[in-house]
Amino acid sequence: MLIVRDLMVRGFRRFGDFEQSGEGIATNILADRLRRLQQAELVEAEPDPEDRRKVNYRLTEKGIGLAPVMLELLIWGARHENTGAPREVVEQMAANRDAVLAETRRRWVERDPRPILPWLGGPKR
Amino acid sequence: MLIVRDLMVRGFRRFGDFEQSGEGIATNILADRLRRLQQAELVEAEPDPEDRRKVNYRLTEKGIGLAPVMLELLIWGARHENTGAPREVVEQMAANRDAVLAETRRRWVERDPRPILPWLGGPKR
DNA sequence: ATTTTTACTTGCGAATTGCAAGTGAATAAT
DNA sequence: ATTATTCACTTGCAATTCGCAAGTAAAAAT
Numbered sequence: 459m460l461i462v463r464d465l466m467v468r469g470f471r472r473f474g475d476f477e478q479s480g481e482g483i484a485t486n487i488l489a490d491r492l493r494r495l496q497q498a499e500l501v502e503a504e505p506d507p508e509d510r511r512k513v514n515y516r517l518t519e520k521g522i523g524l525a526p527v528m529l530e531l532l533i534w535g536a537r538h539e540n541t542g543a544p545r546e547v548v549e550q551m552a553a554n555r556d557a558v559l560a561e562t563r564r565r566w567v568e569r570d571p572r573p574i575l576p577w578l579g580g581p582k583r
Numbered sequence: 584m585l586i587v588r589d590l591m592v593r594g595f596r597r598f599g600d601f602e603q604s605g606e607g608i609a610t611n612i613l614a615d616r617l618r619r620l621q622q623a624e625l626v627e628a629e630p631d632p633e634d635r636r637k638v639n640y641r642l643t644e645k646g647i648g649l650a651p652v653m654l655e656l657l658i659w660g661a662r663h664e665n666t667g668a669p670r671e672v673v674e675q676m677a678a679n680r681d682a683v684l685a686e687t688r689r690r691w692v693e694r695d696p697r698p699i700l701p702w703l704g705g706p707k708r
Numbered sequence: 709a710t711t712t713t714t715a716c717t718t719g720c721g722a723a724t725t726g727c728a729a730g731t732g733a734a735t736a737a738t
Numbered sequence: 739a740t741t742a743t744t745c746a747c748t749t750g751c752a753a754t755t756c757g758c759a760a761g762t763a764a765a766a767a768t
Binding site for chain 4: 509
């Protein structure tokens with residue numbers, strides 16, 4: 459789920475992004491999860507045309523379809539726990555769910571890598 | 584998550600309900616999960632006043648707050664996989680999210696044990 | 709007084725995970 | 739041209755978690 463979230467709202471694309479993200483996932487598990495997400499057709503992988511060592515991972519239509527679930531989870535978390543998410547920002551998002559989801563999908567369609575949740579940080583590169 | 588879902592929409596309340604639910608969860612794991620859900624304040628347990636062997640588990644306010652997440656997950660699952668959920672029914676729910684959530688909360692407040700998702704079945708007793 | 713029901717706990721082998729150290733191919737640096 | 743480095747993994751092993759079967763304790767039913 460963290461992988462899906464990071465692909466969705468943090469602009470992650472590459473294996474190394476997750477390694478250095480502080481999610482604390484071991485590389486063997488990460489490789490396994492990316493494989494399974496591909497089998498489940500939530501994620502697709504393609505080698506970077508400019509550097510064939512690199513692999514770009516991207517959510518599929520099915521994967522981006524999880525956006526409403528992730529958004530509700532974000533809202534719930536911010537309301538009931540101390541996540542790092544600023545309460546007021548999240549309440550703004552809760553009051554404008556459709557706009558947030560439309561923007562999320564827009565960034566997916568246009569391959570816009572800017573993170574939607576700035577407090578999580580983008581890829582370290 | 585299945586425990587939370589079953590408490591939320593299947594009218595489950597007791598340990599034995601989960602054991603016989605076909606979720607295929609071992610009793611030691613079930614006990615551990617119920618304990619952790621209590622620690623996380625998603626679930627509370629109280630002994631049945633009429634039969635003190637029995638324990639009634641119930642979602643807390645925080646727990647029922649996950650209803651929007653579960654609903655979005657249900658919708659996503661029905662759209663992208665063959666879950667047992669009838670597509671048309673789920674699309675009706677997707678078109679009336681607020682009403683579904685209001686009814687879910689009403690059943691929680693009033694301790695109404697009738698299952699909201701009939702195709703999952705209620706507790707076997 | 710004995711049996712049954714209910715909610716667990718215990719013990720153990722099997723599967724999953726975390727950690728550290730590789731591997732191999734592609735690019736970058738010298 | 740040769741060597742070094744980057745990148746996406748894989749491998750081996752110990753530690754944790756899990757599934758399964760059996761057991762336990764308290765309360766209720768017989």
